Amino acid sequence: MVQFLDPDGRLNDHPEFGGFSSGTGAERLKALYRDMYLIRRFDQEATALQRQGQLALWVPLTGQEAAQIGSGRALQAQDYVFPTYREHGVALTRGVRLSEMLRLFRGITNGGWDPRENNFHLYTLVLAAQALHAVGYAMGLQRDQAADPTLAPAASVAYFGDGASSEGDVHEAMVFAASFNAPVVFFCQNNHWAISVPSSVQTRVPLAQRAEGYGFPGIRVDGNDVVAVEAVTNWALEHARSGKGPVLIEAFTYRMSAHTTADDPTKYRLSREEEDWHPRDPLARLEKHLRTTGKAGDAFFDELTKEAKAMAVELRRDVQAMQPPGLEERFNTVYAEPHPLVQEELQAWRDYEAGFIGEEETS
Incomplete structure (x- = not known):
């Protein structure tokens, strides 16, 4: 498993992927930490809004911040993302307004943002369908670039979880991607639980090894190490954009909260398991590194706390101001x-x- 930053905050190089890191200087690491901190605060506020009846449902991401921010920051503007319904951190890196993400969960729209503005597709609620969409889009990119070599090389990214990896859509997507050498990266966030089913029931080998059966590379990365995730995703995207074909990344992480706010994880997993993962928290390990190396001190963290609080206040105000469309408009937007x-x-x-x-x- 590829790792740069261990749970104790020690940063090491990696012989194979070290050249694909965007840097480990103070400013770069503080920027990654800021992204993770803000999206966790956003997640907490959205959960609170749902509990207070302001949202119909919410899908938490706590514990998966490094997998999303690291991979999202590796993307280039011309790349296109096909998310599931939990990629709030990736949306942040693509410039989607946080309040726009909540329009869907408030039940006032079928989308929430224009995917063409940020190359970040609308959330996909049909499990694993986005894997097929990503491959089809990648095949289109392939043909566009063949017709116009002046276009910047681009790739598509399909995000899905370990549960979705058991769906036939993912298998079919990988078959097509391999057959056509499509420029697509399959990014699996293995958070260990497909709602109430543990990943050990779904696969007897690391999910990354499945790529071998399709004939393209598979990499398992520490999904709680934002530096490693960014480096591995940089490598995979370059591989895909340069015409070498698809890549499967398995980000080994953990869902620290419920599958959704309609779920009760205490019904199917022990609290001890969650406690075992706390020392590997993606924010805690990067904070340890920043503090012990002197790259960031109290002033940085205090200012970030203030920024997050202000963001939460604005988010709440935006959500409470959202009005549902009239019934006539609902008829007019079916097609x-x-x-x-x-x-x-x-x-x-x-x-x-x-x-x-x-x-x-x-x-």
Whole structure:
């Protein structure tokens, strides 16, 4: 398993991937820590909003910040991301506004942001479907670049979890990716639990080894080490963009909270297991490194705490100001173009509503 930063905060080089790190200087590491800290604070605030009835559902990411921030910061502008429904950290690195991510979970839209603005696709709630979308998009990139060699080389990235790796869609996506040598990176966040099913039930070998069966590289990386994740993702993206084909990354991490706010992990796993993972927390290990090496002190962490608090206040204000669309608008946005059956249903609703006009005056 590729690792640069160990749980004690010691930073080491890696002979194979060291050249793909974006740097371990103070400013670079502080920037990565800031991303992880802010997205964890965002996650905490979103969870609180759901508990208070402001969101219909929330999908926490606590524990997986390094896997998402490290991989997200390795992306280039021309790359395209196909997320599941938990990639809030990747969305942050792509410039998606945090409040926009909550529009879907508030139930007022089917999306929340324009994926063309940030090359970050809408969340995919159908398990593993995004793997097929990513491969199809990568095959399109392949053809665009063949037609116009002046285009910047690009790749697509499919994010999915260990549970989704058992879906047929992932298998089919990898078959097509290998067959067409598509420029796609499969990024699996192995957080050990597919809702209530442990990864040990789903696979008897490391998930990264599955890539060998399709004929392309597979790498297991410490998913709680943001430096290692960024370096490995840089390597994989360069591999894909340069025409060498797909790569599978298995980010070995842990879901520290519930699968969603509708889930109770105490029903299927022991608290001792979660406690065993606390020392490997991605934020704690980078903070140890920053403090022990003198790359950051109290002033940096205090200022970040203030920034996160202000972000949370703004986020809450934005969410509470969100208004649901009218029912007529819901009819008009079922399809991109007007549809006669939908218009017929809309007129039936209008007629039904009209039947109540004046009822208060006569009652």
